Amino acid sequence: MITQQDLARSTGWSAEASFSVARLDLAGNDPGSDILSFLDDAKFLAGASRNPALRVLLVNPELLDEARERIPPRTKLIAVDDPRWHFYTLHNTLALEGPLENEPSIIDPNARIHPQAFIDDVGVIIAGGVVVEPHATVLRSARIGEGAVLRAGSVVGTPGFEHKRTSRGVLSVVHDGETRIGAGTEIGSLATVARGFARRHTVVGADCRIDSNAMIAHSAQLGERVFVAAGAVIAGSADVGDDVWIGPGATVIDRARIGAGARVALGSVVFTKVAPGSTVMGNPARPAKITPRRTAV
Incomplete structure (x- = not known):
């Protein structure tokens, strides 16, 4: 599972919020399990609002009010200065800890x-x-x-x-x-x-x-x-x-x-x-x- 501790240690994010999701994915994708995603462009709000798998959304502060209006309450909204950077930095940290990076050939x-x-x-x-x-x-x-x-x-x-x-x-x-x-x-x-x-x-x-x-x-x-x-x-x-x-x-x-x-x-x-x-x-x-x-x- 991916939690707030993973986000904090990879990006330095320190706001108080707790969550647990199965994976990272794009906001419009529904892999059938709970996901964390990001939003830095209002044109993707519609897809995000329809995604039942979306549980955590990293969002630009300037989009936060609009996201609150359109994203269902089941999704936790977290305002960060650069959602894209936070999302892919978290991805990189988790990827480098995977078995393909550590198991002997x-x-x-x-x-x-x-x-x-x-x-x-x-x-x-x-x-x-x-x-x-x-x-x-x-x-x-x-x-x-x-x-x-x-x-x-x-x-x-x-x-x-x-x-x-x-x-x-x-x-x-x-x-x-x-x-x-x-x-x-x-x-x-x-x-x-x-x-x-x-x-x-x-x-x-x-x-x-x-x-x-x-x-x-x-x-x-x-x-x-x-x-x-x-x-x-x-x-x-x-x-x-x-x-x-x-x-x-x-x-x-x-x-x-x-x-x-x-x-x-x-x-x-x-x-x-x-x-x-x-x-x-x-x-x-x-x-x-x-x-x-x-x-x-």
Whole structure:
């Protein structure tokens, strides 16, 4: 549980108030358990007011009166000078105390780790038959499935791009999820797979092929047998179904959904859902009109 003592020791907050919640989350999200959140923009008041899971809300003093009018009394309102800073500073403190930051790494004796590879000494699990080539980097949070291959210079488990502008400067947010690489998957040279964030793990399923210089961002989740060609970017929290092909230099934006068996042509930019089995191309990506090739008579 998260209590007022956690908030006090992480941020220096000292007002008298007591609370106990299950987790931190955004004010409009309902994870089915009690949450603490923050509010520094009135446009999010409507979502917060409808959230039955919201129990504690850190709020700007200038929004406090309006919040009292619109937020149900079940939610405790706590005025702080920069709610965003307090929320993510608390998140960072709790994330750094988690098991992925403290449990010793486990490497199967049948894994082949090159002497010039780097494996974090905490928070990593590597199964049998895994191959880690020179200068590959495996950071805490990584779970590498049986027989996976990490090519030279690849990075698995790096923090994703999550930074917050606050009144006290830019605050980089600690990532707290796992980075799961499925059995038989190959991560190409200089490819990067970022760590999961906000309780959503990054997942690259079994038998995938991630080409050189590709980027799999935090909390993206790929199914099985997904092929991602060189230079492609799968942005944060995107979902990619089984047997999908992502062409060279393509970009899948955050939270996009690509159905099983779909194909994304080279250089395309996916902003919305892609239907299973379809082919899309262009920027923005649209269903492709493919003209059959003529054959010589």
